[in-house]
Amino acid sequence: MSAAAVNAPAADTQSGTRDVVAQAPARAGVRRGLVSAGAKVWPLLAAVGGIVAVWYAVTYLVLSPERRFLLPPLHQVIGTTVGNPNIMGPMLDALGQTVGVALSGLAIAVVLGIGYAVVMVQAGWVEKILYPYAVILQTIPILALTPLIGIWMGYGFSARIVVCVIIALFPMIANTLFGLQSAGPAAHDLFTLNRATRAQRLFKLQFPAALPSIFTGLRNAAGLSVIGAIVGDFFFQQGLPGIGGLLRVYTLRLNMDALFTAIILTALFGVAVFSVFAALDRAVIGRWYGRGAP
Amino acid sequence: MTRTLVLDDVSKTFPTGTVALDGVSLSVAAGEFVTVVGPSGCGKSTLLRLASGLDEVTGGEIEVNATSTSYVFQEATLLEWRSALRNVELAGELRGAAKPDRRRRAQEALDLVGLSGFEKQHPRQLSGGMRMRVSIARALVAEPDLALFDEPFGALDEITRLRMQTELQSLFELKNFAGLFITHSVSEAVYLSTRVVVMSGRPGRVVADIPVPWSYPRPPELRYEPEFAALTGEVSAALGEHS
Ligand SMILES: Nc1ncnc2c1ncn2[C@@H]1O[C@H](COP(=O)(O)OP(=O)(O)O)[C@@H](O)[C@H]1O
Ligand SMILES: [Mg+2]
16 A cells, blocks of 8 residues: 555645635636726726827917817717718728738738748757848838838738738747747657657657747737838728828828727727737637646 | 576767766666665765666666656756646656556655645745655655665754655555665665665776665664674775775
8 A cells, every 4th residue: 555645745835726626616717807908998998088088288288279180189070080981991901901901911920920930940950041031121111111011912912911920020030930939858768768759859858848928929929010001001001091091091181070080990900919929828828838728 | 586687798978078987797686675885976875867868878787677757856846837746747647648647646655755745835845854745745646666865864854754764665665676776875875775885986897786774664873883884984985995
């Protein structure tokens, strides 16, 4: 008879974990999830409130009435645009266009970035050869490259997606590579001792270890691909209109109400993309490490 | 008695020029639990890496007569994203064992180290002692003929450490593998093993090989007996002369 089996380890369980185990763990997890979602939403709403407050303060306290057109009050901006289908219709179409470009670019950047990092991690010399290309991609200012892309590829959907991919690719590559290399030497030894194949090492060790970093990369790449899509719109006026194109048109016409509505829409889009990926990050990573998982 | 592990005049010089081991001869037979003590940096981990095949000798020879060798690292080295049960299952999974079979064995191993009921917990939800138990379960699940341990209890608090020593001893009695255990604790070495091998400072050499007479199971109170103190004194003296 083994003394090990007799020795119940209850005493050295971390307190707290034990409580959750004793109660229905799934319920506790959901409740914690809601609480943390609430805790994340309130500061964001407060920040929006703060921005609106500053906006009104500048409009009415800083700007004299004859200069007030530079920052019209929020309710006027919304009043003249949101109810007007002649303005809102094209604006939402353009936003949809930009969203499509940003999400397609992001999807391609994710696949390419992860693939590139996986290839790099296969051998030290492969990384040495391939990494400089990623760095160069990162250091060329996208604004310098975009007109050239337009000349080569035209001003349609695909040229804009290329701009997005170029701007979003580096954080995907860098974060995935960092994550794939994050498993410790002892964990690698464990796989070696069990005669793991290269594929087993990649899919059962390196990839799972990289998941948190991949999500960090995803969050950064998502924000950048929104920027990329708007940059594309800005440069490629001749092709399909995007929200970035309208921004330029409204600016030239000094249509301040429409300009501010367009800016608010792009900001909301950026916040939405960031929030979705941040929430996805928390949900997946929490489950991954057994926090709040049933 | 079959000699499960034989090191014959083994040397290891790293490409950096560091001579980690210099002419080490050592054998571990089935049913023996041999502990190696030595000052830090004397090549103890290197010795285990050579014995496990993770690294290659630069002189001498190693003979392993085991169908299955297991290795317990200094850290528990669990995969954070896997539950305790699925961590124990890993070895079987990598070697292509059928799922029902490897899962049943993993469950048995967890039961054996006293972790029944903690199968679904992830490493972050377990204490240091429990993580090390999972690590030991993962090593024993393959029914090894030779089990290598590299200071597995070094990071644990004293109370947990003493309890883990007793548990490991029971597991050794039950499974009867050939054990090679590294530690820098003289008391741990004497309490656990059938033989204590003392190594000198770098480059590591064997300077003493001291048999421990008592049969298993050894009660924890043995640590307070005068004979125990005499033996730890002998080991400490051998260590002191050569470090
Ligand atoms: N891969 C390596 N390359 C170069 N030197 C090493 C390597 N591994 C260990 N060493 C050196 O070999 C010596 C013995 O190391 P190690 O076996 O880890 O000692 P111990 O486990 O006894 O503390 C140390 O001086 C260490 O710096
Ligand atoms: Mg060591």
